[in-house]
Amino acid sequence: MTSDRKKPGLTFWATVVVVVVLVGYPLSFGPACWVNHATGIGTSTIPIVYRPIVRLAGRQWNYPKFYRTRWNSIIVWYARLGIRGDDWPAGGYDYFGWAIFRGDTTW
Numbered sequence: 001m002t003s004d005r006k007k008p009g010l011t012f013w014a015t016v017v018v019v020v021v022l023v024g025y026p027l028s029f030g031p032a033c034w035v036n037h038a039t040g041i042g043t044s045t046i047p048i049v050y051r052p053i054v055r056l057a058g059r060q061w062n063y064p065k066f067y068r069t070r071w072n073s074i075i076v077w078y079a080r081l082g083i084r085g086d087d088w089p090a091g092g093y094d095y096f097g098w099a100i101f102r103g104d105t106t107w
Helices: 010-026 029-039 051-061 070-080
Strands: 088-092 096-100
Touching: 029 070, 029 096, 051 070, 051 096, 070 088
Parallel strands: none
Antiparallel strands: 088 096
């Protein structure tokens, strides 16, 4: 019995890399926020590395109004998933941090 199966080629591995990046990049945003909340690490890095996600979050992070999308509440929910208390993501183009927010939490 001989095996006629080929080893995975370049196309297969390129597809694997693209899928991992497209799924892993957005999923890594939440843990980056949680680490930042716990340690303060990444305050200036998160807005750069995760710029597309931060822009989708829109007005929470002082971006212009035209960046407001339906993804706002989902992104903020995911950023706060591992956070206890009244801390909410805050920041802008070059800063990411946490603010204590009490009041209306509808964005």
